[in-house]
Structure formats: C-alpha cells, structure tokens
Amino acid sequence: GAVVSQHPSRVICKSGTSVKIECRSLDFQATTMFWYRQFPKKSLMLMATSNEGSKATYEQGVEKDKFLINHASLTLSTLTVTSAHPEDSSFYICSANIPHGGRAEAFFGQGTRLTVV
Amino acid sequence: GNSVTQMEGPVTLSEEAFLTINCTYTATGYPSLFWYVQYPGEGLQLLLKATKADDKGSNKGFEATYRKETTSFHLEKGSVQVSDSAVYFCALSEVNKFYFGSGTKLNVKP
Numbered sequence: 001g002a003v004v005s006q007h008p009s010r011v012i013c014k015s016g017t018s019v020k021i022e023c024r025s026l027d028f029q030a031t032t033m034f035w036y037r038q039f040p041k042k043s044l045m046l047m048a049t050s051n052e053g054s055k056a057t058y059e060q061g062v063e064k065d066k067f068l069i070n071h072a073s074l075t076l077s078t079l080t081v082t083s084a085h086p087e088d089s090s091f092y093i094c095s096a097n098i099p100h101g102g103r104a105e106a107f108f109g110q111g112t113r114l115t116v117v
Numbered sequence: 118g119n120s121v122t123q124m125e126g127p128v129t130l131s132e133e134a135f136l137t138i139n140c141t142y143t144a145t146g147y148p149s150l151f152w153y154v155q156y157p158g159e160g161l162q163l164l165l166k167a168t169k170a171d172d173k174g175s176n177k178g179f180e181a182t183y184r185k186e187t188t189s190f191h192l193e194k195g196s197v198q199v200s201d202s203a204v205y206f207c208a209l210s211e212v213n214k215f216y217f218g219s220g221t222k223l224n225v226k227p
Contacts, residue, residue, distance in 0.1 A: 006160065032213070043206065043219040044161075093160050097213050104213045108153075111160040 003027055004096050006109025013084055013116055021079045021112045023050075023094030029074035030096035034106075035067070038091040050077040084116040119144050123207045123218035130197055130225050138192040138221045140181075140207035148209040150174075150183050150190040155204045155220070164192075164205070197225045 003026040013019050023033055031052045036044040048069050049057040056069035066088075068080040081088050093111045097104040123140040130136060142150065149168045153161040165174030170185035179194045190207060202225045207218040 009158075034215070043217045046214070049214075095161075095215070099213075104149075104210055105163070105166070106151075106210070106215055107163075108161040111158075113158070 004030075004094065004107045004109045006094055006112055008112060009110055010113045011115070013114070015085055015116055016083055018080055018082045019084055019114060021081075021092055021094075021114075023077045023079070023096075023109050025075045025096045025107075028096075028098060030077075030098075031074060032097060033071060033077040034095045034097070035069060035077075035079050036093045036095065038093060038111075044093060047079075052077075081114065084114070086116045089114055089116045119148065119209060119211055119214075119216045121207050121209055121216050121218040123205075123221055125219070125221065126204075127222040127224055130223070132199055132225055132227050133196045134225075136192070136194040136197045136201075136223070138205055138207075138223070140190045140192065140218060142188050142190065142207075142209050144188075144209055144211055146211050148211040150181070151208040151210065151215075152179070152181055152190070152192050153206045153208060153217075155206065157203075161206065197223070199225045199227050201225050 005024045007022045033050040035047045038044050047062045050069045050071040052071045071077040094109045095106045120143045151166045152164040154164045155161050165176040167174040167183035173182045181190050181192045204220045204222045206220045
C-alpha cells in the first residue's frame with residue numbers, strides 16, 4: 001500500500017530554535033498533505049492543509065508564522081516550527097490522501113515527537 | 118458540522134475477552150468511516166473502514182458496521198490479545214478532510 005514517511009521520528013531542541021519536519025509520499029504523488037498535532041491523551045487536531053505549489057490553508061487558531069508549511073514538490077511537504085517553546089512540545093503527524101472512488105483514504109507518517117527544552 | 122465522539126478510556130480487558138469501543142458521529146453529508154490504531158510512539162495505521170450505510174469493515178478479527186440510523190460505527194472484537202493493546206481512533210472523512218475522535222486506549226492483560 002501507499003507509504004508516507006516522516007522524518008525525524010524524534011527531535012529535541014532548545015527553546016528559541018527552529019525545527020523542520022519532513023513528510024514524504026514514497027510511492028505516489030500527493031498534491032495535498034495534512035499536518036496534525038496530537039496532545040497527550042487527546043485526539044489529532046488538524047493544523048493545516050499543505051497544497052503543492054500554493055499556500056497552505058491553516059485551521060482556526062493555528063499561527064501561520066509559528067508553523068511554516070512548504071509543499072515544494074508532489075512528494076514532499078515540510079513543517080517548520082519556528083522559535084520553538086516548551087508549549088510546542090507535541091507529537092506531530094502528517095498524512096496524505098489518495099482518492100478512491102470519489103472518496104479518500106488517508107495514509108499517515110510515523111509521527112515526530114518534538115521536545116523543546 | 119462534522120464530529121466524532123468515542124468512549125473514553127482506558128479500557129482494560131483480560132486476554133480473550135470481548136471488546137466493544139463505541140463511536141458515534143455527526144456529519145453534514147455522507148461520510149466514510151474509519152478505525153485507526155496507534156501503537157506507542159508510532160503513527161496511525163488504518164484498521165478498517167466502511168464507505169456507506171450498512172457496510173461492515175473488518176480486519177484482524179476487528180469489525181465495525183456503518184449504522185446510519187444510529188450514526189454509529191462501534192468497533193468490536195470477539196477475543197482480544199495482548200498485542201491488541203494500543204490507542205484506537207474512530208474517524209470520518211468527508212470532502213477529503215478527516216475528523217477524529219479523542220481516542221480510546223486499550224490495555225489487554227495476559
């Protein structure tokens with residue numbers, strides 16, 4: 001089946017630095033990818049929709065300047081957490097959808113555990 | 118709007134016990150319904166899905182039936198194993214967007 005690869009799986013950074021997370025579709029092209037954030041013991045919250053060749057669409061309450069998204073090719077989307085703070089520590093997951101008979105099936109990356117110290 | 122509500126956990130069962138995790142949804146149209154499983158430190162994996170009313174999704178002994186009349190998609194398994202311990206997410210998809218429930222942690226004891 002389709003594979004979405006996310007890198008790195010874990011990262012620890014100092015407060016005030018920026019961290020880049022990559023999401024790649026390995027065997028299919030994804031014009032749209034999605035970035036989620038998962039809080040402890042809570043569900044996935046959609047942060048933004050990454051669109052190849054155009055600006056990302058952010059959900060309400062998500063800071064665009066804090067979470068920079070770039071979808072430079074049909075197989076790669078990146079999420080950069082800028083000037084990270086401890087409250088940005090979380091599990092970030094990307095996904096890409098494959099249309100299937102008028103509907104979509106989502107394939108998820110392995111997730112990135114970000115810890116800001 | 119669209120939303121998914123699933124039972125809070127954790128759910129603790131003994132091996133070979135029967136499992137039910139309740140899930141209900143609210144949708145404006147005709148969504149597809151999914152169950153995803155997340156093992157510790159990993160991303161989500163699709164467990165099963167159903168795309169229309171009365172469809173039954175099944176995989177690895179798990180099953181769920183798309184009930185439009187009760188807007189439900191309850192997950193069941195007749196005999197759980199220790200290896201089934203994970204967090205289970207109910208989700209719906211409409212117009213290529215996914216909406217997730219809060220997740221239910223399942224602990225299966227030997």
